[in-house]
Structure formats: C-alpha cells, structure tokens
Amino acid sequence: MNNVFALAIVVLKELYRRKDFYVLFVLTALITLLLGAVNLFNDDKIVRYLKEICLLLIWVSSLVIAIVTTARQIPAERENRTLFPLLAKPVSRAQLLLGKFVGCWLTCGLALLIFYIFFAVMSGTREHQWPVLNYFQALWLHWWMLAIVIAVTLLGSLVFAAPSSNATITFIVVIGILLVGRHLGKVALQLAPLSQTIVYAVYMAIPHLEFFDVRDLVIHNGDLIAWWACGTATLYALAYSAFFLFLAWLVFRKKALN
C-alpha cells in the first residue's frame, strides 16, 4: 500500500506544479464574480442563476482536471521512459494503476474542495444561509462520480493511442451519459422490439453518472438527500470504479511497454 500512496503523492504534487487547476479556478471565480456584479432590476438578492453558473463551471473544470490529468499519466511515463525503472522496483502493474488512480482521485478531491468552498462563500454571502450538509452531499457525490470518470480514463489511456484521443472520447461519453443517461430507458420504451432491447441494455449497462449530479437540488434549495441514497450511490460508484480499474489492469497486465 506504501507504493500506491507514494505514487499517488507524486500525482498530487504534479497538480500544483502544473497550471491547469489555477487557470480553471481563476476563470471560474472571475466569471462568477463578474456575473454577480451584474445589476438585475436593482435586486441584489437574486442568487440562483449565479449558483447555477458557478456549479456548471465547477463541473466543467473538475471534468477537465480529472480527464486531462488522468489521460496523460501512463502515456507520459512511457514517453519519458520512467515506466521501466518504476516497474523494475518492487512495484507491480496493479499497484502502479492503483497509485495513479488514487493520486488523480485525491487531486480532484482537493480541487473540488477549493471550488466548493468558493461556491459556499459566494452563495452564502448573497443568500445569507449556509446549508453545509447539502453542499457536503453535493461535493461527496461529485467526487465519487469523478472516481468512475478517472477509472474510465485510465482504462482509455491503455486502449487508445494518444492522450488527446482518450480525453476527447471520454469527454463525449461522460457528457453524453450526463445529458441523456437518465432518459435512455424512456427512449427505449418507444422503439421497435430489437432496438428497444439494444437501447435498454445500454441503459442498464452504463454507469449512471447523473445520480451524482445534484446541482438542481443545490440551486433550488432542495431538501437533504436521504443518507441511505447517498450511501447507495457511493457503493454504486465504488463498484463501477473497481470494475473499470480491474478491466484496466487486465489490459495493462499483458500490454507491451515499449
């Protein structure tokens, strides 16, 4: 386990060396504050649109950080020829994969924490209420959603030729699931029998990332999500992350490194 954490810490250090996070955070903050300064009918208590835009920017930024950071991990190790000395040490391929996963996941967690603190301060100062537990649930579920995304991207980095193609395809898949994943079942019911079976199978098989998107509840000051539902969603994310990581290990186990 020490090897896994040692690898994870290297990935974490990479976060503050690279400028991606700073740029995305500054952009998010700047756009949100600029929109917050807009005068709408001389009413300074309008906040929901600001929460919506801020959360959207946080979601986009977190996906960019997660996918771009993860997609370059193994290809960069291979390109810099640091993968050979790494595996020559008593580090197994499974540990390498797990280390990269934990590192990327912790990196995203840290970034999310900063983003959500900014979000809570921004909405709290305008709305004068602090639903900390709601924000915690949103952050928690968001982080677990990123676990699935990171595991998928790690798998993609072993399957696709270049980090760019991997990142692009993962982005399309993730955004596609977030936009229509919830509705595929309804679409399937309106199709002819064969197409219905195919679409319904896809609907059942895909990881339902929309479970973790609770932005609408946060924006519209919805009630707290039942804790058992949060726990079940966490287990769901854990199962899918483990599945994709295991798949990645199966691919990586027999993959030629040169």
Add this chain to the structure above:
Amino acid sequence: MASPYLLLTLLFVASFSLAARLQLWYQGWEGSRSQSSGVLNVLMGDSRRLFANHFFVKADVYFHSGYYPSIFDQAKLHENSPMIQTTATGAKPDHEAHEHKDQEAEQKADIFGPPKDWIDRFGRHFYPSHHTHLEKNGDEREILPWLRLSADLDPQRVETYTVAAYWLRSRLGRVNEAEQFLREGLRANPKSYEILFELGRVADENRKDPKAAQNLWELALRRWHEQEAAKREPNVFLHQEIVGHLAELEERKGNWDVALGYLEQLKKYSPFPEVVQKEIDQVQQKQAKPSASEPPGTRGAK
C-alpha cells in the same frame, strides 16, 4: 543621416494622424462592431434568437423550483404554467381562488409518472421530483435573470417583457423596474398592443393614474385593430382584456355611455356574449339609477 529622434517623432506624428483620420471613418463604417447593440449580438448574431426561448423556459423551470419535464417527458407544464397563466389573466382578486385551484391541481399532477425501473426510482433522489412554486418571501425574483437574458437575446419577443413586468410589479413591488422594462420592450416593439396594455395596468393599478391608463389602453386597442382584426384567428383574449379594462375604467368614472360602447365591442369578440350581455344589463341599471354617492354633474361626462 537624420537623427533617430526625428525619425521617431515623424513616425509618431504619422501614426497619430492616421489614427485620427481612421477613427472618423470607423465611426461611420456599417461593419463596425461599436454599432452593434450588445456583446451577445456581436458574439451570436441572429442565432441568439434560438436561445431566447430556451432561457424563457428556464425562467419557468426556476418558477417550478427545478421540477420540470425534459424533452423526453411528455408533460405540458410550460403551457399550463402559472408563471405564464397568471401573467396572462392578470390574477385579479376574483380570479385568485380559481387560479389557486389550478395550481393545486398542477402540483398534484406527477409529470414524471410512476418510476419505470429501479434506475428511474433511485435517480429521483438526486433531482427535484417534488413540485413547489416560487411564491414566498419574494423568491419569484429568481426567474428574472433568465427573462432579462431572453429579452437581450430576442428583443422582439413581447411575452418576455409582459411576463417579467407582471412579476416585478405585482409580486415584487418593483413598479419602476417593471415600467422601465416595459418601455424598453416598447422601444424594441413600438406596435405591441400587449406591452401597451401592460403599461396601462402599471399606470392604473400602481401609479393610480387613470388618465394615462386610458390613453395607453386606447392606443393598445387601436394597435390591436390594426394588427389583429383582419386576422382569421385574432388574439381575442387580449382584446377582451383591453376593452374590459377600458369599460371598467369608464364605469368608475361614471361614463356609462362610453362604458356601454366598450362592452358592446367586448360582446362582439367574446366567446361568451351572454356573460357580457349581463354586464351590459348591470351597467344599464346603474345608468338608470345613479348612486347617491356619485357627484352631481359627473354622469355621462366624457
């Protein structure tokens, strides 16, 4: 060779002269971006109108606190939305009970239907699946940014101005902002009888200026006749609203003949002429028996 300072000065003077000359030309140039009405116009061109409807619907989504059917759900919440309906009907006190019943019925209706599978059932914990309206503590204000954005994207969309103005003046007490927004809408749509009618309501109900209201409604009625009367399916509802308000105004002033004239017009377009006839009979009775409180000499005054 000339001094480099002289050359530098020459270049600076040349640049300055050219800039001064070009600036004049640029101001008059039709392709100048400085002549565009806004940043959105520059960035999006005419495609912005496509998004205006989306943002108008977004306001309705906010009104229902995020509980809204997607394009995959077959409910018609937008058409029955109280955000639109109360604006159109005016939500007068005698309509409020009926309106309240409609809203209750809407709140009981489940737009998503029963869950279709375990994914659908479980997923409902993570998005608003309980129907509420933004109707307390001035929360209605939250719909305004989207209406503002919709108006910026498509200034010719009249409904945006009337809906926003209704919520601003009736529920949020922001009469000045409502009037300002309506006037902005009128500048973009100078022939809109809908905006003129709303402006008349601001003048009558909020400013307590019946003379201004009368002028605005009369102009609205003229515009309605210019645009709608010849149509196969005219906007009868707004005609009723304008004429009804004018009749009420004249009744208040005791101008029975004029009020009866408007009621006759109302009867002509009304889908329920018998109801209007009852109103006409009532006015005729009032005309026959003037109230004791009515100041002498005002009856029939123009």
